Amino acid sequence: MFDVEKIREEFPVLKRKINNKKLIYFDNAASTQKPKAVIEKIKEIYENCYANIHRGIHTLSQELSDEYENARKIVANFVNSNFEEIIFTRNTTESINLIAYSYALKNLNKNDEIIISVMEHHSNILPWQFVSKKVGCKLTYVSLNKDYKINVEEFKEKINRNTKVVSITHISNVLGSINDIEEIIKISHENEAIVIIDAAQSAPHTKIDVKKLDADFLVFSSHKMLGPTGIGILYGKKDILEEMEPFLFGGDMIKDVDFYSAIWNDLPWKFEAGTPNIVDAIAFAEAVKFLENIGMENIEKYLNELTKYFLDRFSELRKFKLVGSRNYKNRAPIFSFIHDYLKSHEIAKLLDLEGIAVRSGYHCAHPLMKYLNLFESGGTVRASLYLYNTKEEISYFFDILKKIENNY
């Protein structure tokens, strides 16, 4: 049973007023709000049981080491991976950079190719531009089909035996499109390319099963799914991770160090040099537990209802244009739109005056904005919903958009 009012009670910030209006938080694709369980976990650790982890003999260190590794177990279960295949990073960006540095730079040469799509976030473009320039290999983009999804037919034409890396987003952070990643993964593997899935927007919305997907790497961030900032996940297949060199070097990622050599630690610690973000990793596990208690299937179903309602209401507008699919079955509740006369920031500002938080601009996707001819006009307004949002909030949001239509 999905009880949104009960869920909302767990998020203290939702009681806030902005510009004397009740806060409506529609900026979830940028970052989500945090439930009491996450906030209290952070407080509890710093107040009662904080210490550095691993190799400590004292009680606090051992207690917190167990909690940290238990957090990893919880995340591993959440995506159905093995324990040693989950590496804690800072965020999705760092996870992709780790793959670019530790896998791609070592395994690609000038005859190879990397395929990404035009809808990628900068964090899934810039590391590949870097690798491409560094090793002299080709970087290829796949465009979108009429449903604003990655064009699989074009992908089939572009992939070839020289393609070594395919790195694509599961759900677009701008368009909300859900890409056909199962098919893309299958085609990539048939061509012996490894696949990286950017799940930053999908892990909060849908059940992820890395074994079923068969992706080689899958990355996501805690802060977009109720957890703290500064903690991210890199899932990688064990055999690939074992072949990779560490990304960072320092404490905790070694078994032994000699004067001129070292033996790396086992997975996953080989990739976690230095004191990790202990507290936020544990708090992230609280966020995962919170989501699992509600049930990812229930969350997905509820978000689908909100998506349908949002799209239905959007069709009432005259001066606003949706940038993305109108098919609610085919998308997540991330909605980009533009106005006939007003710029994205102007709309966002007018919404903020009514207590509504949305994002405006390019959404870290300059190439997509250029591809859609939205760059010169200053990008889009983006309203992105999550499990604590309601139909009433959407209704109010459209009342305000209609008011803007009347005034501008």
Next chain:
Amino acid sequence: MKLREICGGAFSLKFDKEIEIEKIANLFKDYKIVIKNEDSIKLSKKEKEILIFKYGEILFYNFKKDEIFEILEIIKNV
């Protein structure tokens, strides 16, 4: 006054009080008024756009930082 550079090639100039939108708009004599209501005035000249909000904020599009600083000096004296 607080100036912020924001995503999308824009700048926000925020005041700590309401502003007289007509008075500010008059500073930009060679701009065309494209929208005018009691809360705001929108001006444009080629690719440049300015939206002046009565509550105390001005949004500038397609301006260079130097141009914004020049405008700031003029607004300060209003």
